[in-house]
Amino acid sequence: MQGVRIVYSSGAKFRVTWSAQTISEMSGTLGFRRAITFLKERSNRFGIKLNNTGNKISSMKITFLGTAGGRIVIMTQIRASGGFVLEMDNELIHIDPGPGALVRAKQYGVNLRKLTGVVVSHAHTDHYTDAEMVIESMAQGAMKKRGVLIGSEFAIKGGDSYRPAVSPYHLKFLDRYEILGPGNKTKIGKIEIEATPTKHGETKALGLVFRGSKTLGYAGDGEYFEGQEKHFEGCDYLVLNVLRPKNVEWPEHMNSNQAVKLIGKVRPSLAVIQHFGMKMLKAKPEREAKWIEKETGVKTIAARDGMTIDLGKGRPEGKGLEKWVK
Ligand SMILES: [Zn+2]
Numbered sequence: 001m002q003g004v005r006i007v008y009s010s011g012a013k014f015r016v017t018w019s020a021q022t023i024s025e026m027s028g029t030l031g032f033r034r035a036i037t038f039l040k041e042r043s044n045r046f047g048i049k050l051n052n053t054g055n056k057i058s059s060m061k062i063t064f065l066g067t068a069g070g071r072i073v074i075m076t077q078i079r080a081s082g083g084f085v086l087e088m089d090n091e092l093i094h095i096d097p098g099p100g101a102l103v104r105a106k107q108y109g110v111n112l113r114k115l116t117g118v119v120v121s122h123a124h125t126d127h128y129t130d131a132e133m134v135i136e137s138m139a140q141g142a143m144k145k146r147g148v149l150i151g152s153e154f155a156i157k158g159g160d161s162y163r164p165a166v167s168p169y170h171l172k173f174l175d176r177y178e179i180l181g182p183g184n185k186t187k188i189g190k191i192e193i194e195a196t197p198t199k200h201g202e203t204k205a206l207g208l209v210f211r212g213s214k215t216l217g218y219a220g221d222g223e224y225f226e227g228q229e230k231h232f233e234g235c236d237y238l239v240l241n242v243l244r245p246k247n248v249e250w251p252e253h254m255n256s257n258q259a260v261k262l263i264g265k266v267r268p269s270l271a272v273i274q275h276f277g278m279k280m281l282k283a284k285p286e287r288e289a290k291w292i293e294k295e296t297g298v299k300t301i302a303a304r305d306g307m308t309i310d311l312g313k314g315r316p317e318g319k320g321l322e323k324w325v326k
Contacts, residue, residue, distance in 0.1 A: 065100075240259050
């Protein structure tokens, strides 16, 4: 095939690379548009997606398997509580698989057998109860060692009246597991994961930053504290657990006023609020998101159960965001 370079990579999979020279050579005979269409089709066969200039699209998708926070909303399942799944740079990472994560994954079309990582931010039940089942799925029905588990000290080892979220039996099915403290870093594939501190009742609770082809910050549970923003510097996207609406306080949990402080200082391209308590649902999360957006000038949306945000096509900037949200 003229002008096309096929490289055999060590991963036993063919990798196709298209150099700028290839594209210009092919443009000479086919014309630019037809050349790109041809390369796109060819690349697709190898699972590689190209944009309209022939460059590889770095995909990033978030699926919310639940948006419940606070005991009443969790126990009544007014909102689901399965955590959220991040797909980026060929990794699929389930964050905070709370009660019902398994069922919600089926409901919202996420194949947990394709997971490469599970993250438990802290040892509160609404963040981990389905972790063992999710790990069994990741390990193909506990048939092989597969995937990575990352969590706070109390989530993995237990302590301070919390038992471990995952049994020693389940730890055996992982490639590895890691306990992180604030400032610690690790990797899942090419994604660097850094733990951030929180101010929450579970004193070892973590926030997390996922740095891959995009950077996603997740503040975890907890109230805003002075200087929290510096841990999320440079985040393209920010997911915040905002349990209470504006002017309603709950110690060690975030409300809309505190979300304004954090979002306003970090200034991501997009902020998403989730993990809603009863008072937040009564105040309407969408209305709170609009208020946060007005106060900060940062595009802010309220997550819904089953919502996906597909950011693979570029950075959403204000208007037209609807394209990426389903
Ligand atoms: Zn908590």
